[in-house]
Amino acid sequence: MNAVVQLSYLVATVLFIFALHWMNAPLTARKGVYAGVAAMVIAIAATWAQPEIVHHGWIVLALLAGVLVGVPLSMVPLTAVPQRTALSHAFGGLAAGLVGTAKYYLWYSEGPEHLTTFRMAAIIIEIILGYLTFTGSLLAAGKLQEVKWIPQRPVTYPMQNVTNIGLLALALVVGVALTLNPAAAWAPAIFPVVILLALVFGVLLIIPIGGADMPTVIAILNSYAGLAAVAMGFVLDNKLLITAGALDGASGLILAIIMCKAMNRSFLNVLFGAFGQTQQTKTGGEQKIYKEETIDGGAQVLEQANLVVIVPGYGMAVAQAQHKVRELYDQLKKRGVSVKFAIHPVAGRMPGHMNVLLAEADIPYTDLVEMDEINPDMPQCDVALVVGANDVVNPAARTDKGSPIYGMPIIDADRAKTVFAIKRSKNPGFAGIDNELYFSERTWMLFGDAKNVVGELVKQLSGSGAH
Amino acid sequence: MSESIDYWSLLYVFVLAAFIGLGVIRRVSRLLHTPLMSITNAISGIAVIGSIIVTGGDYPTGIRIMGAIALFASMTNIVSGFLITDRMLKMFKADRQPKRDNKS
Numbered sequence: 001m002n003a004v005v006q007l008s009y010l011v012a013t014v015l016f017i018f019a020l021h022w023m024n025a026p027l028t029a030r031k032g033v034y035a036g037v038a039a040m041v042i043a044i045a046a047t048w049a050q051p052e053i054v055h056h057g058w059i060v061l062a063l064l065a066g067v068l069v070g071v072p073l074s075m076v077p078l079t080a081v082p083q084r085t086a087l088s089h090a091f092g093g094l095a096a097g098l099v100g101t102a103k104y105y106l107w108y109s110e111g112p113e114h115l116t117t118f119r120m121a122a123i124i125i126e127i128i129l130g131y132l133t134f135t136g137s138l139l140a141a142g143k144l145q146e147v148k149w150i151p152q153r154p155v156t157y158p159m160q161n162v163t164n165i166g167l168l169a170l171a172l173v174v175g176v177a178l179t180l181n182p183a184a185a186w187a188p189a190i191f192p193v194v195i196l197l198a199l200v201f202g203v204l205l206i207i208p209i210g211g212a213d214m215p216t217v218i219a220i221l222n223s224y225a226g227l228a229a230v231a232m233g234f235v236l237d238n239k240l241l242i243t244a245g246a247l248d249g250a251s252g253l254i255l256a257i258i259m260c261k262a263m264n265r266s267f268l269n270v271l272f273g274a275f276g277q278t279q280q281t282k283t284g285g286e287q288k289i290y291k292e293e294t295i296d297g298g299a300q301v302l303e304q305a306n307l308v309v310i311v312p313g314y315g316m317a318v319a320q321a322q323h324k325v326r327e328l329y330d331q332l333k334k335r336g337v338s339v340k341f342a343i344h345p346v347a348g349r350m351p352g353h354m355n356v357l358l359a360e361a362d363i364p365y366t367d368l369v370e371m372d373e374i375n376p377d378m379p380q381c382d383v384a385l386v387v388g389a390n391d392v393v394n395p396a397a398r399t400d401k402g403s404p405i406y407g408m409p410i411i412d413a414d415r416a417k418t419v420f421a422i423k424r425s426k427n428p429g430f431a432g433i434d435n436e437l438y439f440s441e442r443t444w445m446l447f448g449d450a451k452n453v454v455g456e457l458v459k460q461l462s463g464s465g466a467h
Numbered sequence: 468m469s470e471s472i473d474y475w476s477l478l479y480v481f482v483l484a485a486f487i488g489l490g491v492i493r494r495v496s497r498l499l500h501t502p503l504m505s506i507t508n509a510i511s512g513i514a515v516i517g518s519i520i521v522t523g524g525d526y527p528t529g530i531r532i533m534g535a536i537a538l539f540a541s542m543t544n545i546v547s548g549f550l551i552t553d554r555m556l557k558m559f560k561a562d563r564q565p566k567r568d569n570k571s
Contacts, residue, residue, distance in 0.1 A: 066542020250488025
């Protein structure tokens with residue numbers, strides 16, 4: 001590899017680091033995208049220009065096909081961004097797996113001296129990570145897209161964790177055997193066994209995971225896709241792959257840690273805990289009574305408030321209510337009411353999901369407030385309006401040691417002077433946990449589809465404003 | 468390719484890059500975690516360079532087909548990742564009534 005290529009890779013590495021560095025604030029973030037694009041163009045051009053690249057037609061075709069599929073994928077509605085992201089991890093995993101596979105068979109046919117122990121170990125890591133990320137992410141994307149034949153609820157069965165760990169261990173054992181005998185006559189026939197085990201393991205890893213854990217799982221898969229690229233870098237002796245993959249892996253890791261902290265759970269618990277399985281048991285007890293509020297009354301209380309805090313959740317995205325919420329925000333602002341949004345880190349189906357949806361609805365990001373920053377202000381809040389959020393405002397997380405969400409940090413909606421909670425039906429939320437907040441003496445329920453309810457509130461407010 | 472790859476320097480690069488990554492990503496605004504994830508999707512499309520080497524080299528057809536599929540998958544990530552990141556970032560605005568002072 002000549003100096004020009006190496007220099008180009010070095011420049012690309014620096015640009016990738018700046019791309020992520022500029023993401024630290026909304027004002028500079030778009031500059032980050034340009035840096036990333038520039039880095040990628042440089043990397044592709046430098047690689048393509050190498051003399052050993054002789055077949056250009058296929059490259060052009062594959063790149064064009066990538067553009068043809070990539071452009072529509074970038075135009076999905078923002079509610080569908082979690083599944084697009086998961087699909088993207090799947091593609092990343094697939095690419096790593098295929099390159100590792102191709103390299104193994106290539107080197108095997110060229111002669112055993114190419115298959116050093118280090119390379120072979122890197123190939124094994126690359127294909128295990130790559131293929132498990134591929135099927136795992138595809139399944140996650142399917143769950144998020146709510147594809148009919150894919151179960152949304154966690155699927156569990158006896159000995160699940162034992163089976164999963166056993167499968168992974170088996171893949172590793174076969175992988176080690178291959179690493180020690182990469183050029184054995186049986187090796188090319190056994191190699192696909194590792195691929196198959198990794199593919200199956202990916203499915204089994206994600207099948208027990210429910211929607212509430214998706215933000216964490218997507219972040220973990222992000223990390224795996226990055227690490228698979230790192231392994232590819234070891235295989236190909238390419239430092240740019242290693243650095244870019246490491247940045248990617250670090251990002252996934254940090255996001256996963258933030259998500260886990262926001263749920264007071266550990267990685268292992270998320271992956272092997274099968275959340276949402278046994279919580280239905282306690283709901284049968286005494287019949288509690290909801291207090292209902294009318295649109296009319298709700299609008300009046302909102303109008304007279306000084307500070308309204310809106311707590312959005314995934315239900316808001318499902319009901320596509322964010323634009324109506326923006327209208328409500330406008331109406332209240334017009335009356336001099338101060339309106340903030342309280343964002344829980346795991347609200348939605350991926351990290352930061354709520355922020356993007358609200359930004360799309362044209363709500364200034366300066367009014368989107370992190371959980372830790374809004375909670376001290378909640379006692380001064382006149383109305384907390386809960387739109388499609390459930391577990392993230394459930395006080396049981398503070399008080400009920402038996403609750404599966406006990407210990408999870410929540411938005412203190414219950415400390416507001418009045419709580420309005422919009423809820424589609426009288427059933428428990430996603431995780432199947434009853435929510436004490438709805439029965440609190442300060443809480444009034446507004447039953448109905450979030451979009452309709454907020455729309456009615458807006459109509460009421462704009463009507464009374466005309467007088 | 469010779470067999471004299473300096474594994475240790477590769478491992479050093481990995482460890483150092485991982486620490487830089489952790490340092491940089493920790494400072495990313497929580498507002499932007501979704502765009503962060505989509506831009507890292509695009510960056511993970513760096514697998515494109517490995518795919519180009521496998522697709523474009525003078526290798527048996529089977530090998531190159533695998534490379535071409537990998538190339539397609541990586542390019543999809545690059546294109547959709549960068550485009551959607553930019554699309555989302557355009558939506559993030561500060562207060563909608565801009566203060567009348569000159570933004571410097």
